[in-house]
Amino acid sequence: MIAFRNIHKSFGDKVVLAGIDLEIRDREITFIIGASGTGKSVLMKTAVGLLAPDAGRVIVDAEDVTDFSEARWQHIRIRHALVFQHPNLFDSMTLRENVALPLRKHRRISRKAALVAALGYLAMVGMEDKADLMPDEVGPSQRKRVSIARALTLDPTTAILDEPTTGLDVVASRTIDDLIVRLSRELAKTVIVVSHDLRSIFGVADRIIFLYKGHVHLDGPPAAFRASGDPVVRQFIGGEPDGPMET
Numbered sequence: 001m002i003a004f005r006n007i008h009k010s011f012g013d014k015v016v017l018a019g020i021d022l023e024i025r026d027r028e029i030t031f032i033i034g035a036s037g038t039g040k041s042v043l044m045k046t047a048v049g050l051l052a053p054d055a056g057r058v059i060v061d062a063e064d065v066t067d068f069s070e071a072r073w074q075h076i077r078i079r080h081a082l083v084f085q086h087p088n089l090f091d092s093m094t095l096r097e098n099v100a101l102p103l104r105k106h107r108r109i110s111r112k113a114a115l116v117a118a119l120g121y122l123a124m125v126g127m128e129d130k131a132d133l134m135p136d137e138v139g140p141s142q143r144k145r146v147s148i149a150r151a152l153t154l155d156p157t158t159a160i161l162d163e164p165t166t167g168l169d170v171v172a173s174r175t176i177d178d179l180i181v182r183l184s185r186e187l188a189k190t191v192i193v194v195s196h197d198l199r200s201i202f203g204v205a206d207r208i209i210f211l212y213k214g215h216v217h218l219d220g221p222p223a224a225f226r227a228s229g230d231p232v233v234r235q236f237i238g239g240e241p242d243g244p245m246e247t
């Protein structure tokens with residue numbers, strides 16, 4: 001469980017988050033959406049202690065973690081794994097070796113055992129047959145899946161995926177959507193997805209949180225967004241060039 005209580009965050013005189021109140025429910029697929037630059041990534045970084053809010057509290061698993069030390073945040077990041085928009089895999093290692101790394105670092109298991117386990121995580125994302133390839137031998141969506149597999153190795157309860165389909169073609173994006181659904185339905189993870197990919201949003205979200213001007217503008221299931229007459233929401237989901245939304 002991750003909850004944000006009245007989160008504020010500015011950079012210089014630019015107000016990004018102006019009082020975010022939000023509770024992410026366990027085992028749901030929650031999409032965080034909104035125009036580019038609205039603070040979606042900033043909010044996710046506050047959830048795992050990579051950015052500190054100026055005001056407000058972050059509650060994780062019923063504990064106020066806002067003022068945690070870096071060492072304690074590392075434990076939070078194991079349970080709530082954030083996959084960045086541009087995750088780095090090590091070029092000089094195979095996919096399987098990349099996935100084995102967190103296991104080698106955080107679990108006291110042998111290299112051989114870590115490589116065996118890595119294969120299991122690659123299977124979860126449909127990449128086991130590519131395990132011994134190098135990152136540059138597979139496509140961008142496959143690298144993304146491998147980075148998600150790597151994030152699963154320490155058995156997080158929550159996977160936070162920042163723009164997992166941005167920059168991918170339509171077919172590749174749908175394989176990521178399928179994976180998001182499987183993380184939730186088969187692996188019982190809580191999944192938080194930052195996205196502005198409408199197909200992805202309406203295809204797989206249980207709940208959508210629309211951020212606008214530093215606030216939660218609309219929060220509900222996809223049907224509530226489809227039915228919304230709010231002009232800002234209509235502009236966003238209609239992709240209309242003109243409207244009240246300033247981007």
Ligand SMILES: Nc1ncnc2c1ncn2[C@@H]1O[C@H](COP(=O)(O)OP(=O)(O)O)[C@@H](O)[C@H]1O
Nearest residue numbers: 011014016034035036037038039040041042043
């Ligand atoms: N570390 C930072 N320092 C200064 N400004 C930042 C920093 N991180 C984000 N910002 C600014 O905060 C705003 C929101 O950024 P971000 O959360 O990345 O937007 P998005 O909704 O596209 O993910 C942007 O204007 C961005 O330039």
Ligand SMILES: [Mg+2]
Nearest residue numbers: 040041042162
């Ligand atoms: Mg972002």
